[in-house]
Amino acid sequence: MIRTAAPADVPLIHTMIRELAEYEKALHEARATQEQLHEALFGERPAAYAHIAEDDATGEPVGFALWFLNFSTWRGVHGIYLEDLYVRPAARGGGHGKALLRELARICVERGYERLEWSVLNWNAPSIAFYESLGAKPQDEWSVYRLTDGALAALGTPAGEAVPVPGAAR
Template identity: 70%
Template sequence: MIRTATEADVPTIHAMIHELAEYEKAAHEVESTPEQLRAALFGEHPAAFAHIAEDDTTGEPVGFALWFRTYSTWTGTHGIHLEDLYVRPSARGAGHGRALIGELARLCRENGYARLEWAVLDWNEPAIAFYHGLGAVPIDEWRIFRLSGEALQGFGGAA
């Protein structure tokens, strides 16, 4: 079962963010707090949205998708950027990831959004195979660039 996250889900989502970071060998990079996540998802002006996958038997959360809207000047429409998709190891293979992405695809169709996009680490072969199985294709001619940390602070402060 897939449902829209509620404010009560914040501690669980935050815990799964840490689990995802551990899987991606980047646990040391997680700086967010539950309070920041709560504000981003449920504050006065939400910056992101989340869906929860629940175990069909127990109703326990076993995964989540955290996403935000994008806008394409080329299509003239919004889209969805999937920031995080995570299913706990004990629940993998039961269709939760497919159901989460399916819900976001449904939201795209329902709202006239042209794209559902996300990034995946180049070493994560199980995820890449899963995404190919959904019919997703890599956009190899584009590269992601990021300004952060000292580079962002230095450049952002330049006049």
């Protein structure tokens, strides 16, 4: 069963984000707090949305998808960018990941969105095989670039001002 996340799910989502970060060998980068997630998902102006996968037999939450809208200037419509898709190891192979993706695809079709996109680590062969089995195609001609921390602060600080130290109190 797939359901829309509720505010009471924030601690669960936070825990699963940390589990995903550990799986991706990047737990040290997972700094989001429950408060930040609550604001992003359920604040006055939500920036993201989430769905929870529950085991059909037990009702136990076993996975989640966290996503937000993007926009294609070429197609002239929104799409969904899937930030995180995670199914707990004990529940993998039970159809929960496919059900989460099916729900996001359903939302795209219902709303007239023309893209459902996400990124996957190059070393994550099981996930790549799963996505390709659904008909997803890698976008090999594109590379992802990212500015964070000091580089982001340096580029975003007006010339002549001191560059803020990421994570430091202001």
